[in-house]
Amino acid sequence: MASEEKSGNSIVETIKTVVYALLIAGVFRTLFFQPFWIPSGSMKETLLIGDFLFVNKMAYGYSYASCPSLPFAGVDAEDLCGFLKNDNNRIWGGEPERGDVVVFRHPVSGVDYIKRLVGLPGDTLQVKNGVIILNGKPVPQEPDGIFTETNAPQGPQGRRPGCENGPVALGAVCEKPRFVETFPNGTSHKILNIADLPADNTAVFRVPEGQFFFMGDNRDNSADSRLAQVRGGVGFVPYENLIGRADRIVFSSAGASMLYFWTWRGDRFLKGVH
Structure with missing residues (x-):
């Protein structure tokens, strides 16, 4: 008994x-952290479709966008902290740094985006022939070989990549020129740029106070601050819309489902985001 x-x-x-x-x-x-699954190739090769990471909410403090949420109950951060919206302030706010990879809430659609922080409040920016002109000075880019991947449907949405050596047959090698871009604060990251497209040549932007300018590392496949919100882009992003900083990839799968273990990218587990 x-x-x-x-x-x-x-x-x-x-x-x-x-x-x-x-x-x-x-x-x-x-x-403290919010999970985020990379759905598109706008941040290649820093982030690949199928990368799973946790976003550090503590990096920038809390706002209506980064407020605690209850996803299992269908409760969004804005549902709990919507009363904080439109004041463009944060609780325990931290200052983002140029070069941070940030998850933020789109100012119009409310969809979560992930891009690299390029422009701080008060900066002037222009893109000429794919090179960022920051406060009147070109941001250096050094050639860094070729990024290759298989031309095949990627992720749950089945998107195929753009290729400089295209059109490429399904299953063939897709190539993109790779460069190392270095910001004035010394941070460096890799970017991809296939061709001279309209977004590689822009007007001059002046970032308003309390807002930020973002770009994707895969420059020819990114809807970002280079395009206004009314034209399908992001435009300037208010401080309060920042959710957090992406610091580390936890898991990665190249397949349509994370259950397809044979598509797991073991070399990306616990990889830092730079």
């Missing part, structure tokens, strides 16, 4: 431990 009672207590304690662990994980996830 005693052994049965002991066994019953053991089961109860195990259930309690699991429940507590789930509660702690839920609090940890809603307060």
Whole structure:
């Protein structure tokens, strides 16, 4: 009888431990980190379709966009903290740095985007022949070989990549020129640029106070601040719309489902985002 009672207590304690662990994980996830799955190729090769990462909410503090959410209950951050919207302030706000890879909420559609922070408040920017002119000075780009990938449907949406050596047959090697871009603060990152497209030559932008200018690393495949919101782009992004900084890839899968273990990219697990 005693052994049965002991066994019953053991089961109860195990259930309690699991429940507590789930509660702690839920609090940890809603307060400090937000999961994000890369759905498009706009940040190649820094981020690939199928990369799974956690966004650091603590980096910039909290606003209506980064407020804790309850996704399992269908409750969005804006549902809980919508009263904070339109004041463009943050609680425990931290200052973003040029070169950060940031998840933010689109100012019009409310969809979550991930891009690289290029322009800070007060900056002037222009893109000429694919080169950023920042406050009147070109941002250096150094050739860094060729980025290659298979020309095949990628991710759940089945999108095929753009190729400089295209048109390329399905299953053939797709190539893109790669460059290392270095900002004035010393941070460097890799970018891809296939051809001279309209977004590679822009007007001069002046970033308003309290707003930011973002671009994708895959320059010819990114709807970003180079295009106004009314033209399908992002335009300037208010401070309050920032959700957090992408610091590390946790998991990566090249397949249409994360369950397809044979498509997992083991070399990208726990990889830092730069």
